[in-house]
Amino acid sequence: MYAFEIERPSTIGDAASALGHDGAQALGGGQTLIPTLKQRLAAPEKLISLTAIPEMQGVCIGDAGEVCIGGATTHATVARETAKSYPALSGLASHIGDPAVRNRGTIGGSLANNDPSACYPAAALGSGATIVTNTRKIAADDYFQGMFTTALEPGEIITEVRFPVPQKANYQKFVQPASRFALVGVFVAKYADGVRVAVTGASEDGVFRWDAAEAALSRDFSAAAIEGLTASATNLISDLHGTPAYRAHLIKVLTKRAVMAAA
Numbered sequence: 001m002y003a004f005e006i007e008r009p010s011t012i013g014d015a016a017s018a019l020g021h022d023g024a025q026a027l028g029g030g031q032t033l034i035p036t037l038k039q040r041l042a043a044p045e046k047l048i049s050l051t052a053i054p055e056m057q058g059v060c061i062g063d064a065g066e067v068c069i070g071g072a073t074t075h076a077t078v079a080r081e082t083a084k085s086y087p088a089l090s091g092l093a094s095h096i097g098d099p100a101v102r103n104r105g106t107i108g109g110s111l112a113n114n115d116p117s118a119c120y121p122a123a124a125l126g127s128g129a130t131i132v133t134n135t136r137k138i139a140a141d142d143y144f145q146g147m148f149t150t151a152l153e154p155g156e157i158i159t160e161v162r163f164p165v166p167q168k169a170n171y172q173k174f175v176q177p178a179s180r181f182a183l184v185g186v187f188v189a190k191y192a193d194g195v196r197v198a199v200t201g202a203s204e205d206g207v208f209r210w211d212a213a214e215a216a217l218s219r220d221f222s223a224a225a226i227e228g229l230t231a232s233a234t235n236l237i238s239d240l241h242g243t244p245a246y247r248a249h250l251i252k253v254l255t256k257r258a259v260m261a262a263a
């Protein structure tokens with residue numbers, strides 16, 4: 001590890017100010033950034049830790065009934081504190097990585113990194129969540145812009161994530177056993193105005209919505225509605241774990257499982 005400075009501001013304003021300096025980078029739980037630094041794939045001069053900011057921690061219910069989660073809230077806390085208010089999100093969070101990762105990693109850090117195989121992007125996109133930063137609010141449909149790419153501007157901080165609670169929802173993940181990331185993960189959420197289906201782990205473009213499944217399930221929320229569909233293999237990942245065709249098959253299988261579990 002190379003030498004760098006670290007600051008732990010206690011307010012969002014102080015954190016934003018610190019990130020305005022050249023060579024500074026935000027640090028959430030560090031589950032991705034610290035290994036990156038060890039491999040010298042990044043070399044910021046100063047890390048600005050976001051874990052000492054009380055207003056960015058915890059879970060509450062908003063005025064509109066949405067589940068509001070502070071950006072510096074750990075996966076373990078999300079799993080514990082959304083168990084009753086949003087069980088599908090709780091189940092997703094409880095199976096991220098291992099206990100060490102769940103007790104250090106944060107929801108804001110995960111969404112800011114936007115790893116193509118991470119679980120939270122599927123929950124945010126599948127729920128139609130709103131990503132709140134220190135300067136604005138971003139709809140999930142506008143936030144995710146490709147592999148490791150988001151709508152965040154330099155120095156912008158995810159302070160909160162707001163999840164509308166669906167009538168029914170479930171997340172199914174086919175785990176890559178070494179990393180515990182999703183080889184493919186599917187989040188299905190049924191709302192009064194329709195169904196959202198978000199897929200992670202499968203595409204070279206990162207998390208995406210499966211439009212055909214959404215249309216079919218909005219008409220008939222049952223596993224049978226998926227039977228005649230085929231997920232496209234275009235732009236799906238090909239690696240030692242699976243071909244694009246294999247991942248396309250998993251998308252359909254996991255969508256059906258999620259619908260059955262939710263129903």
